[in-house]
Amino acid sequence: MGSITENSSSSSLQPKPHIFDIRSSLSSVKTTPASSPSSRNGGDSRRRSSTMGSESKLNPKIVTGDTGYLLEDVPHLTDYVPNLPTYPNPLQDNPAYSVVKQYFVNHDDTVAQKIVVHKSSPRGTHFRRAGPRQRVYFESDEVHACIVTCGGLCPGLNTVIREIVCGLSHMYGVTKILGIEGGYRGFYARNTISLSPKSVNDIHKRGGTILSTSRGGHDTSKIVDSIQDRGINQVYIIGGDGTQKGASVIFEEIQRRGLKVSVVGIPKTIDNDIAVIDKSFGFDTAVEEAQRAINAAHVEAGSIENGIGVVKLMGRYSGFIAMYATLASRDVDCCLIPESPFYLEGKGGLLEFVQKRLKENGHMVIVVAEGAGQDLIAESIRSMKNEDASGNKLLLDVGLWLSQKIKDHFTRTGKMAINLKYIDPTYMIRAIPSNASDNVYCTLLAHSAIHGAMAGYTGFTVGPVNGRHAYIPFHRVTETQNKVVITDRMWARLLSSTNQPSFLSQKDVDDAKKEDESPTQLLEGDDKKQREESVNDNSISSSNSG
Numbered sequence: 001m002g003s004i005t006e007n008s009s010s011s012s013l014q015p016k017p018h019i020f021d022i023r024s025s026l027s028s029v030k031t032t033p034a035s036s037p038s039s040r041n042g043g044d045s046r047r048r049s050s051t052m053g054s055e056s057k058l059n060p061k062i063v064t065g066d067t068g069y070l071l072e073d074v075p076h077l078t079d080y081v082p083n084l085p086t087y088p089n090p091l092q093d094n095p096a097y098s099v100v101k102q103y104f105v106n107h108d109d110t111v112a113q114k115i116v117v118h119k120s121s122p123r124g125t126h127f128r129r130a131g132p133r134q135r136v137y138f139e140s141d142e143v144h145a146c147i148v149t150c151g152g153l154c155p156g157l158n159t160v161i162r163e164i165v166c167g168l169s170h171m172y173g174v175t176k177i178l179g180i181e182g183g184y185r186g187f188y189a190r191n192t193i194s195l196s197p198k199s200v201n202d203i204h205k206r207g208g209t210i211l212s213t214s215r216g217g218h219d220t221s222k223i224v225d226s227i228q229d230r231g232i233n234q235v236y237i238i239g240g241d242g243t244q245k246g247a248s249v250i251f252e253e254i255q256r257r258g259l260k261v262s263v264v265g266i267p268k269t270i271d272n273d274i275a276v277i278d279k280s281f282g283f284d285t286a287v288e289e290a291q292r293a294i295n296a297a298h299v300e301a302g303s304i305e306n307g308i309g310v311v312k313l314m315g316r317y318s319g320f321i322a323m324y325a326t327l328a329s330r331d332v333d334c335c336l337i338p339e340s341p342f343y344l345e346g347k348g349g350l351l352e353f354v355q356k357r358l359k360e361n362g363h364m365v366i367v368v369a370e371g372a373g374q375d376l377i378a379e380s381i382r383s384m385k386n387e388d389a390s391g392n393k394l395l396l397d398v399g400l401w402l403s404q405k406i407k408d409h410f411t412r413t414g415k416m417a418i419n420l421k422y423i424d425p426t427y428m429i430r431a432i433p434s435n436a437s438d439n440v441y442c443t444l445l446a447h448s449a450i451h452g453a454m455a456g457y458t459g460f461t462v463g464p465v466n467g468r469h470a471y472i473p474f475h476r477v478t479e480t481q482n483k484v485v486i487t488d489r490m491w492a493r494l495l496s497s498t499n500q501p502s503f504l505s506q507k508d509v510d511d512a513k514k515e516d517e518s519p520t521q522l523l524e525g526d527d528k529k530q531r532e533e534s535v536n537d538n539s540i541s542s543s544n545s546g
Ligand SMILES: Nc1ncnc2c1ncn2[C@@H]1O[C@H](COP(=O)(O)OP(=O)(O)O)[C@@H](O)[C@H]1O
Pocket: 150, 151, 152, 183, 184, 185, 214, 215, 216, 217, 218, 239, 240, 241, 242, 243, 244, 245, 246, 247, 249, 268, 269, 389, 390, 391, 392
């Protein structure tokens, strides 16, 4: 049995984490409850909701071990509900799974956030490995699950819904599964629908979400009241960064009320802007579908003298879709993303480059991510309503703006007559069903989520970290956004494939390098350095940058 000592080396800048030093076995770790239970069934807990806030953020479960090992663990129902009984996992009697050797995940298994290491590197940050456990905290007929989808559309939403329903039913014999309609506000303002393997059988072939979705409308007390009133004890929340923040406060309120309810987030973001996980579902599908728009732009541009095709792709704050679609296509002459500032006029500017490329090739294709160049069009934005119902910045159409600027330039200078075609495929891309690889990925996400909830874990987002599925505490996926690192090799690859100007001065490069070095921290010293490196190493761009 390993000795467990509370470690006091928490950062002075951050709330104090619960840190435990563990030498031999994670299973021996006992964490201090993040909040004291009120009662198992809720009791009069609703009246005392004033302390709702960021308790799990204030008390993250940190476990430390030998040679710089650090586990950022996720909450468990037993942290705040005492004496919960456990049951054998029904999977052990499931004929489909009985052939699997070592089917159950070892309790101590964790997944390293950083896999490129040196001889002397500390072992660094780890997350709890996802997967089925030998003992579960819910009996099959006790489970009353619900599923909700929030935020914008993304290919794969229906597949995740389907696989949660089928997984709960086929693996754990669960029969009570509710669909909450219309996003968060559906908990208190809409009807629910009962879901079964039969009713969701072919929904993965359809785009959108059969549950419908919404922005805004997150009223924590009303949502948790609804969960409590309906007797729901597993909540599966599918959505992006905003949704995961919402899920986090729902979890905190549930914990404050002392309810035996697991809250699980399944990350959805077509923009791929969720931190820590390797990549989000629907991203591959989006990049693939974007090829059709880029091809169309290329055909149009190539079929007319001085043709220019401009394609706007999704990416409010992160340019991953634009970057990957450009790299995949090879027909793109210039890719503009939010992370890399550009300018239009003068030497080294975009307009000069457009002119040069037209002279050389007679046509060109520009891909622009929707969040690119927003500083340049900020003046126009100021006069508009600038937030959506969820508080996301509303952007002006950079594609239209850019197209107009290019047209104005060539009209003004009279240097050449151009033919510009602008394509915005956003909603066509978002609305398609997920492709084969995303379908498989969605299945794994759903299964990992179910296994985690059944094992009593709660307050976590599920997702692959270096290819292995893990349970990640909510705050880790909401505190930063995943962005293209323009000082990484992947962006350099793009620049070299398009041969576009980088639009960067030496100062921009220095600033970008500095920015990459300052993500939020929990710990000091070596652990802090390791975390910093880990954050940067886990974006698609870095992990694939070879
Ligand atoms: N900070 C927050 N706290 C609680 N709920 C939030 C927060 N940010 C967003 N939400 C809720 O999450 C839902 C989805 O958010 P949104 O930003 O529209 O999409 P996404 O989750 O895809 O980023 C909305 O219902 C919104 O009200």
